[in-house]
Amino acid sequence: MNVYEVAARLPDISVLRDRCRALAMLEAIVCPEWEFRYYSFDASWAPAKEMASMRDGSGDAYSIVFGPAGAFIRGFDHESPMSPVVVGGLWPGLVDTVPEVFQAHVDEPAFSFDGRLEATFVLWRQHHDDHWRTGTMELPPHAGHRESPDGAELLTILCDPGPNIYLAFAADYYEVALDTVAVSRLWTLHPLDGTTVTALNPDLTLADVRQDAEQTGYPVTHPRTIGQSDPLAGAT
Numbered sequence: 385m386n387v388y389e390v391a392a393r394l395p396d397i398s399v400l401r402d403r404c405r406a407l408a409m410l411e412a413i414v415c416p417e418w419e420f421r422y423y424s425f426d427a428s429w430a431p432a433k434e435m436a437s438m439r440d441g442s443g444d445a446y447s448i449v450f451g452p453a454g455a456f457i458r459g460f461d462h463e464s465p466m467s468p469v470v471v472g473g474l475w476p477g478l479v480d481t482v483p484e485v486f487q488a489h490v491d492e493p494a495f496s497f498d499g500r501l502e503a504t505f506v507l508w509r510q511h512h513d514d515h516w517r518t519g520t521m522e523l524p525p526h527a528g529h530r531e532s533p534d535g536a537e538l539l540t541i542l543c544d545p546g547p548n549i550y551l552a553f554a555a556d557y558y559e560v561a562l563d564t565v566a567v568s569r570l571w572t573l574h575p576l577d578g579t580t581v582t583a584l585n586p587d588l589t590l591a592d593v594r595q596d597a598e599q600t601g602y603p604v605t606h607p608r609t610i611g612q613s614d615p616l617a618g619a620t
Contacts, residue, residue, distance in 0.1 A: 385543075386523055387505040387536040391516040393543040397455045397509055403542050404436030404448060405600050406571045410550060412596035413570075413584045414558055422557070427601035434601070438538060445502075446538050447495055453485040454510035458495050461535020464504040465524045468497070475534075477521035478506055485510065505534040547571040575603040 385393070394400060408425035415421045422438055429435035433451040438444075443462030448455060461467070466475040479490050479501065486508050490501055509516045524533045531537055541549045547567045554562050566583035570576070576597055578590040590604070597604045 385537045385540060386532040387507060387518050387534050389532075390505075390536045390539050390543065391507055391518050394507070394516050394539065395543075395545075397450065397511065400448070400455065400542060401434070401436075401450050402573050403571070405602050406547075406573055407541070407550065408436065408600045409576065409593075409597060409602040410554075410567065410570050410584070412593050412600070413581055413588060414554055414560065414562065416585075416588065416592070422553075425600040427599060444535065444538060449489055453483075454508065454513070456482075456486040456489045457505075457507040457539070458489065458501060458503040459505045459535060459538050460502045461504045461530060461538065464530070464533060464535045466504040466534050468500055468502065474501060475504065475521060477519040478503065479519060481517075481519050482506065482508060483510065505536040573603060575605040577605045 395403070404423075405425050407423040411421040411423045418424070422440060423436070425434065425436045427434050429449070430451075433449055435450070436448040438446045444460060446457065446459035448457045464470075466478075468474055482490055489495065495501055495503070505518070507516050507518045541553065547564075550571070551562055551564065551567055554560055563583040566580045569580055574580070576590065576593070581588050581590050581593055594604065
């Protein structure tokens, strides 16, 4: 899928945020070593902002910032013909129409390389929007090593309402057959408990992943979580 096809399939901001948190929590349980995880979520990335991210260790990545203005997505396929390294700058039209409320993310050093945004696809959605938006571009005919020339298919896992893509990913990448029921519980943000953790990784307990749950803002069945506020919940 290219960026236009992804924009038509991505869920609204609140659902996307939940899926990102679920992915990060699944990764924390399946892969305790943070440096080897694909997906992560930082609920305190910046004041009033959260960030979901993906990195594959080979140069491909995406970052999704959730904040008061809405959500901003930048992704990078390192072998895309739209790469700034290939083009010598950002692909024409990629960020030309990004609203001012998201301009700081276009200029964010954490998303940049050699002083420019490291991106081959960009999407955004303000809370008052009824769909995801992206720049007006003419995509190149060659797709590099992916089906889409811009690499936006990196977001495919977030377009699926169920956990099947993650189950297939874990089987391929981690070489584990995960408990489908346990994965489904996390995918729907069912409060985390020890039984679910152990079903996904027999070597871990709820205590082992509590800090990861706090970092992602994932709900946990523990008295300490009762009454905790979620500053971005219901923002849409």
